Amino acid sequence: MSVTAARGFTAAGIAAGIKQNGKPDLALVVNTGPRQDAAGVFTSNRVKAAPVRWSEQVVKGGVVSAVVLNSGGANACTGPRGFQDTHATAEKAAEVLGLSSDEIAVASTGLIGVTLPMDQLLPGVAEAAAQLSADGGERAAVAIKTTDSVHKTAVATRDGWTVGGMAKGAGMLAPGLATMLVVLTTDAALDSGVLDTALRDATRLTFDRVDSDGCMSTNDTVLLLASGASQVSPEYAEFADAVREVCADLARQLIADAEGASKEIRIEVTGAASEDDAVEVGRSIARNNLLKCALHGEDPNWGRVLSAIGTTRAAFHPDELNVAINDVWVCKNGAVGEDRSLVDMAGREVRITADLAAGPDSAVIWANDLTAEYVHENSAYAS
Amino acid sequence: MSVTAARGFTAAGIAAGIKQNGKPDLALVVNTGPRQDAAGVFTSNRVKAAPVRWSEQVVKGGVVSAVVLNSGGANACTGPRGFQDTHATAEKAAEVLGLSSDEIAVASTGLIGVTLPMDQLLPGVAEAAAQLSADGGERAAVAIKTTDSVHKTAVATRDGWTVGGMAKGAGMLAPGLATMLVVLTTDAALDSGVLDTALRDATRLTFDRVDSDGCMSTNDTVLLLASGASQVSPEYAEFADAVREVCADLARQLIADAEGASKEIRIEVTGAASEDDAVEVGRSIARNNLLKCALHGEDPNWGRVLSAIGTTRAAFHPDELNVAINDVWVCKNGAVGEDRSLVDMAGREVRITADLAAGPDSAVIWANDLTAEYVHENSAYAS
Numbered sequence: 001m002s003v004t005a006a007r008g009f010t011a012a013g014i015a016a017g018i019k020q021n022g023k024p025d026l027a028l029v030v031n032t033g034p035r036q037d038a039a040g041v042f043t044s045n046r047v048k049a050a051p052v053r054w055s056e057q058v059v060k061g062g063v064v065s066a067v068v069l070n071s072g073g074a075n076a077c078t079g080p081r082g083f084q085d086t087h088a089t090a091e092k093a094a095e096v097l098g099l100s101s102d103e104i105a106v107a108s109t110g111l112i113g114v115t116l117p118m119d120q121l122l123p124g125v126a127e128a129a130a131q132l133s134a135d136g137g138e139r140a141a142v143a144i145k146t147t148d149s150v151h152k153t154a155v156a157t158r159d160g161w162t163v164g165g166m167a168k169g170a171g172m173l174a175p176g177l178a179t180m181l182v183v184l185t186t187d188a189a190l191d192s193g194v195l196d197t198a199l200r201d202a203t204r205l206t207f208d209r210v211d212s213d214g215c216m217s218t219n220d221t222v223l224l225l226a227s228g229a230s231q232v233s234p235e236y237a238e239f240a241d242a243v244r245e246v247c248a249d250l251a252r253q254l255i256a257d258a259e260g261a262s263k264e265i266r267i268e269v270t271g272a273a274s275e276d277d278a279v280e281v282g283r284s285i286a287r288n289n290l291l292k293c294a295l296h297g298e299d300p301n302w303g304r305v306l307s308a309i310g311t312t313r314a315a316f317h318p319d320e321l322n323v324a325i326n327d328v329w330v331c332k333n334g335a336v337g338e339d340r341s342l343v344d345m346a347g348r349e350v351r352i353t354a355d356l357a358a359g360p361d362s363a364v365i366w367a368n369d370l371t372a373e374y375v376h377e378n379s380a381y382a383s
Numbered sequence: 384m385s386v387t388a389a390r391g392f393t394a395a396g397i398a399a400g401i402k403q404n405g406k407p408d409l410a411l412v413v414n415t416g417p418r419q420d421a422a423g424v425f426t427s428n429r430v431k432a433a434p435v436r437w438s439e440q441v442v443k444g445g446v447v448s449a450v451v452l453n454s455g456g457a458n459a460c461t462g463p464r465g466f467q468d469t470h471a472t473a474e475k476a477a478e479v480l481g482l483s484s485d486e487i488a489v490a491s492t493g494l495i496g497v498t499l500p501m502d503q504l505l506p507g508v509a510e511a512a513a514q515l516s517a518d519g520g521e522r523a524a525v526a527i528k529t530t531d532s533v534h535k536t537a538v539a540t541r542d543g544w545t546v547g548g549m550a551k552g553a554g555m556l557a558p559g560l561a562t563m564l565v566v567l568t569t570d571a572a573l574d575s576g577v578l579d580t581a582l583r584d585a586t587r588l589t590f591d592r593v594d595s596d597g598c599m600s601t602n603d604t605v606l607l608l609a610s611g612a613s614q615v616s617p618e619y620a621e622f623a624d625a626v627r628e629v630c631a632d633l634a635r636q637l638i639a640d641a642e643g644a645s646k647e648i649r650i651e652v653t654g655a656a657s658e659d660d661a662v663e664v665g666r667s668i669a670r671n672n673l674l675k676c677a678l679h680g681e682d683p684n685w686g687r688v689l690s691a692i693g694t695t696r697a698a699f700h701p702d703e704l705n706v707a708i709n710d711v712w713v714c715k716n717g718a719v720g721e722d723r724s725l726v727d728m729a730g731r732e733v734r735i736t737a738d739l740a741a742g743p744d745s746a747v748i749w750a751n752d753l754t755a756e757y758v759h760e761n762s763a764y765a766s
Contacts, residue, residue, distance in 0.1 A: 046694075112684075
């Protein structure tokens with residue numbers, strides 16, 4: 001049901017000819033109201049794509065009436081021309097929808113350093129507007145795919161209101177969001193300040209803790225649009241829970257579909273002196289290429305977990321560290337623990353627990369293994 | 384010529400049976416004097432192998448009369464037993480050489496989390512001592528190999544004195560040294576304080592700037608031993624230059640022999656506001672898996688260079704960044720520059736220049752590409 005699960009939204013997804021292979025590449029999501037409150041979270045990469053810089057400004061106003069998204073080109077590192085192209089895209093959508101361009105967000109994904117084919121894109125915006133419908137959410141989700149093998153949607157329904165969303169992302173998945181475009185919609189009636197708080201609370205614990213390959217994108221964008229069409233204003237905790245549920249669902253789908261991955265790795269850091277320590281250690285484990293290779297080879301190589309922990313500033317004593325892989329405590333007190341041959345590595349999911357024995361805090365980071373297929377996909381992507 | 388190029392040193396390398404495949408696995412280097420001044424630099428990983436903790440203490444005294452090195456096991460994450468094994472190794476060497484164990488450094492390399500077969504190792508120390516000779520340097524260099532395809536030695540000869548050395552390391556090559564054991568020897572007559580300064584100056588610019596795969600080892604050890612046998616006490620600058628020359632030569636050999644690599648990547652960051660900025664940016668580029676894959680595929684993907692720069696705290700403006708790949712400025716002012724098809728990627732060496740346009744400082748980091756062979760070697764290593 002995607003972005004049209006909540007009332008007050010229409011969407012479309014079409015093939016505008018941005019991708020040379022003729023696949024869908026342009027999505028449009030419109031908030032038909034009665035309200036157009038919105039919030040957004042963007043990449044923390046300092047090299048930001050033109051649409052990110054545009055949409056950050058749009059979201060600051062707290063009102064977003066439509067979102068234009070394209071795959072087939074990131075419009076990143078494209079100079080002043082790239083920003084003009086984003087502006088022209090918003091202007092075109094404003095024109096065909098009868099809206100103001102400063103309430104139209106734009107998101108792009110694909111190769112960096114390539115300007116968008118505006119001769120295809122702008123007519124595509126008009127065509128998408130003509131195809132807007134209350135069941136267009138799935139087609140929109142399909143149109144934002146790049147190397148994704150499947151499109152990704154999620155919905156959480158509560159008492160009289162709904163949060164739905166779509167996501168794309170398959171590589172360059174890392175901190176400060178994972179390379180992805182996400183649009184969430186809700187028919188709850190809430191102002192942009194509440195939406196912003198709920199969205200940041202949710203992304204901090206979901207998309208921000210996906211670290212597929214350690215690479216941070218120039219284009220990460222997560223938008224939350226609220227139409228108020230349900231005429232229900234839920235309590236904050238209930239609303240935040242629904243947003244987090246949808247974000248967690250989509251984040252899990254990103255990890256499951258990461259480029260070339262054969263394993264989904266759940267890294268839980270426990271016994272940390274602070275949540276920051278837990279996240280730092282989790283990320284360090286998530287990014288250790290040698291460990292990622294070992295897990296691909298179904299080798300429960302806990303030594304590589306310890307060497308990754310050792311590179312962090314977190315509070316711990318090396319001789320108090322404990323590590324479990326798939327619930328077998330293969331490392332106890334910084335040394336050999338239970339027999340590593342007891343670890344069953346056959347499944348697609350691998351669970352690592354790293355106990356720092358230094359405090360009460362914890363965090364979960366999701367990562368992927370490193371495979372020859374990942375190398376292949378990412379050495380051939382641009383060609 | 385290795386560690387026996389300088390006068391006042393003997394060495395041996397033998398197969399003690401630590402490696403199950405019967406290959407050489409134990410090296411011994413002895414400083415026959417007249418002086419035994421020494422300095423050492425060790426991994427900055429907080430999870431340190433037992434021999435690192437031992438040798439740090441030995442080096443603090445400023446005197447090292449012998450070094451025992453083994454491949455076939457890192458003796459890391461092996462608990463109190465591991466430290467006892469290192470101690471016993473030094474005691475055995477002291478016994479057979481007629482020296483004091485607190486002047487004997489120990490270094491180990493191989494799998495983490497496996498205790499050493501002391502029944503093989505201790506008799507091996509005696510056997511190696513019996514085979515010590517002034518031309519044993521090459522055999523010692525061979526005995527410390529793990530997945531290295533070749534053994535690595537270097538020599539710098541000056542007016543009446545010499546610096547020589549051997550290194551091993553092929554994976555887990557990263558900051559705060561690259562996974563490696565290095566022993567440098569000289570017949571210059573210098574005290575341990577001077578040796579320490581020269582060694583730190585050299586490693587900071589050589590081994591510390593090798594970042595093959597972003598992974599930091601538990602065992603990195605670089606030792607510099609001085610016999611004084613030349614009876615020459617060179618000026619500091621001249622000596623430091625010779626030490627740096629040998630370290631640079633060995634570091635370059637490490638990158639050339641890195642596990643599974645098909646490219647050696649020289650990353651020069653220029654126009655940085657500080658040397659720290661230049662190093663931070665260089666490391667971020669060196670560790671970007673997507674870029675490493677692209678370079679493996681001979682794709683001059685400068686967008687991935689910019690997205691890596693964007694994750695750092697270095698001073699720069701995104702629209703002033705310039706990037707050259709093999710001397711073609713494919714990115715100018717943060718956007719498309721010269722035609723990327725002009726870049727010849729066929730050679731084994733790839734040169735990336737990242738100009739931050741923010742100041743006068745620079746740094747060079749060496750890295751490798753990411754290949755299916757790297758994945759294969761490191762998913763099969765423990766099995």
